[in-house]
Amino acid sequence: MATVELTFSALPAHVRTARLVATAIARRTGVAEAILDEVRLAVGEACSRAVEAHRLHCPGEPVRIELRDDAGRFEVTVTDAAPGEDVTPQVLEADGSLMPEMDNLGIAVIAGLADDVEVLPGPKGMRIRMSWPASPHGIAAL
């Protein structure tokens, strides 16, 4: 089992970096090229959600992402440290109010993309774990 851990400041600009790292490691782990876009989008959604949660509740705390090569699965866990139950990337109207119909869209997208998803809310933050099939021997097997 090989694990890469990444922590980053809760800034929207860093979400792209997290996506790129996740995609690179997914490729290295042996995730099929055809589903790398799904990995990239799902990880981006989870990180966006975490960044927004931190910006609301604990902007000084970093977001944590773990990428694991686990017995033929590529597993990603995004953990935030924000209390609260339901924070999604916010879509604001011109007057600054939330667009309620877009709530939870990020989670819905993740559920539609990841092969296996677990959303674990907790008093000290939320964990989103998702995984995809990967080559047991990673890219070296190709």
Next chain:
Amino acid sequence: MDLKLDHHSEDNLTIVDVEGEIDVYTAPRLRELLIDLVNKGNFHLLVNMEKVDFLDSTGLGVLVGGLKRVRAHDGSLELVCTQERILKIFRITGLTKVFGIYASVEEAKEAHGRDK
């Protein structure tokens, strides 16, 4: 890649060319452009997404927000997109039923002309 935005008008239609990645970092710029266009009286928008590399739910939210805004003026917001990776997120969220999605700017312009 960052986000590049450009727009021009043809007859009654304003074409917004988007290039790059639309995510939680860049989506506010697209939102500001759409709001600005509507505030200036452009109520028929065509967003050309053929050069968009990445779109997430934040970007979808901005497009839905733009659609709401133009509809308040009996306008329209339609899309040009043929990339499977981008279309997939519209399908997952059911938004293919909400937006008119065309294969080319020309096709969208023809449809818009018929609807006028």
